[in-house]
Amino acid sequence: MASKAEIKQALARNGFHIEFLPDTGLPKVTLYKPNGQAMPNLPADSVSLQSYLARGFTFAPPEHPTDENQNIIKCNICGFSTTNKRALLAHMIEHTSIGG
């Protein structure tokens, strides 16, 4: 498990700053949900952080909160849009199968 100093250095390298509460010594961090909601005072130990990040939490508010428009990707041929990469791939294959 990473030490407090290691966590702090790793975050600092990425331009983030976290506070260690003097009473508990536990690192706390504010993370943001994909929909933009701030989640203050989350435990910032490496295990917790990894699980939060794996769930899509970020250190900074998302530029485009994904409340409704989750990760929309677009076909650059016809403008078809989807949130599903596989669906877009299947769609792109249709273009190629009808000669583009």
Ligand SMILES: [Zn+2]
């Ligand atoms: Zn298309």
